[in-house]
Amino acid sequence: MAENTDVVVIGGGYAGVMAANRLTLRGDVTVTLINPRPDFVHRIRLHQLVGGTGDAVVGFREVLSERVRLTVDSVARIDTAGRSVALASGGTVGYDYLIYAVGSGSADPGVPGAAEFAHPLADLEEAERLRPVLDDAPATAPVTVVGAGPTGIETAAELAEAGRAVTLVCGGVLGPYLHTKGRRSVATRLARLGVTVLDGSGTKVTAVTRDAVRLADGRELPSRVTVWTAGFGVPDLAARSGLSTDALGRLLTDETLTSVDDERVVAAGDSAAPSGLPLRMSCQAAMPLGARAADTVISRIAGERPADLKQSFVAQCISLGRSDGIFQFANRSDVAVGFHIDGGLGAKAKEAVCKGVLKHLADEAGKPGSYRLHRVPGDARRRHLLRAGHGGTPVAVERTA
Known part of the structure; x- marks a missing residue:
């Protein structure tokens, strides 16, 4: 009888x-x-949960195979020597292989008053705490959204469409990923929704108080509710467990997503830093990385050499309320190009992506091995950097679809 292999996915x-x-x-x-x-969080819909236009929670059994044992708990520490994980509730779970997919969350803003008075929006609990705060504020009360990546833009648009008086503080460029043409389209839509967009270097936030936001150029903006979407961090579980990480805390791996410290530990998603060149935090990268991590474990079980990472990007999509959006096309190296789809068609494209993500997961649950997007020829720029030996730790500051 073949020996059974235990794999734990965190x-x-x-x-x-x-x-x-x-x-x-x-x-x-x-x-x-x-x-x-106990449920799956569809993070790319959190702005809808906050805006009251949708839900971001899906039952695990809609996307998870019945053959996967779900343990609702947190991991306190990984013991690589003992091949086990210690649970926060007590007890341990042993493994033969471990897939480290702890994701990302809010980062420490490092701005006076932000931790006390601003409301982050990186996970379900933060969104659930923010929703009643907005409900309790008068409809005319000023709302400030800090951070002009996709999360900030989507949240600002969602709240403005609901009639809120919203100011979007960019701290730099509006939609830094976007091509100039795409950025112009987004700015036009936000203006139509009544969003006040403040961009440029002088718009970096220097302090947050109970009822105001202060900017580097000296301005003080009244703000009844301040939503903080600038920056993401990763849990420190890997570092606490003695594993090598990059400066942000992502697990350092080789190109097969295997930890540089232990071939029994494989990483995927936002918390992985393959060759010190982590990918953009996004579900567009996370799902292929998840498939690649599983393939690496399966190859090792079979005694085969795992294949190296391939990652091909195609776009970034942003909703701008319920009837508008943008689908910003990109090359395989994840650089925006001068073509995008906007307006109602852009909104439909974004919605198709949101639904398609769940379908990919459900299809893999029903027919494991059917997902193939992680095998598409990938990023030529990444291959060049690897050949040149230019591994690094660029900090990804926005998580997107």
């Missing part, structure tokens, strides 16, 4: 669920998914 986000589902391809593998929540 984190039930886009990368973790994809990896867990794919591992069921082998009948001799037992998969345990450890996640702190």
Whole structure:
């Protein structure tokens, strides 16, 4: 009888669920998914949860294979020597292989008053705390959204469409990923919604108080509710467990997503830093990374050399309220190009992406091994950097679809 292999996946986000589902391809593998929540969080809809136009919670059984054992708990520490994880509630879970997919969350703003008076928006609990704060504020009360990446833009648009008086503080450029043409389209739509957009170097936030936001250029903006979307961080579990990480705390791996410290530990998603060149934090990267991580484990079980990472990007999509959006096309190296779809068609494209993400996960649960996007020829710029030996740790500051 073939020996059974136990694989533990830490984190039930886009990368973790994809990896867990794919591992069921082998009948001799037992998969345990450890996640702190009993439901799947569709993070690219959190702005809708805050705006009251949609939900961001999906039952795990809609996207997770029945063969995956779900443990609702948090991991306190990874013991690589003992091949086990210690649970926050007590007890341990052993593993033969571990997939580290803990995702990302809010980063410390490092701005006086922000931790006390601003409301972050990186996970479900933060969105659930923010929603009643907005409900309690008068409709005419000034709302300030800090951060002009996709999360900030989407949140500002959603709240403005609901009739809120919204100021979007960019701290730099509006939509830094976008091509100039796409940025112009987004600015036009935000203006139509009544959003006041403040950009430029003088708009960096220097302090947040209970009822105001102060900028580097000396301006003080009245703000009844301040929403903070500038920057993401990752949990420190890997570092606390003695594993090598980059400056942000992402697990350092080789191009097969295997930890540089332990070939039994494989990373995926926002918390992975392959060759010190982490990918843009996004579900667009997370799902292929999850599939690649699972393939790496499956190859090792079979005694084969795992394939190297391939990652191909195509776009960034941003909703601008319920009837407008933008689908910003990009090359495979994740650089925006001069072509985009906006307006109603852009909104439909974004909605199709949101639904398509869940379909990819559900399809892999029903037919493991069917997902193939992680095999598409990838980023030529990345290959060049690797050949030249230019590994680094660029800090990704926005998480997007």
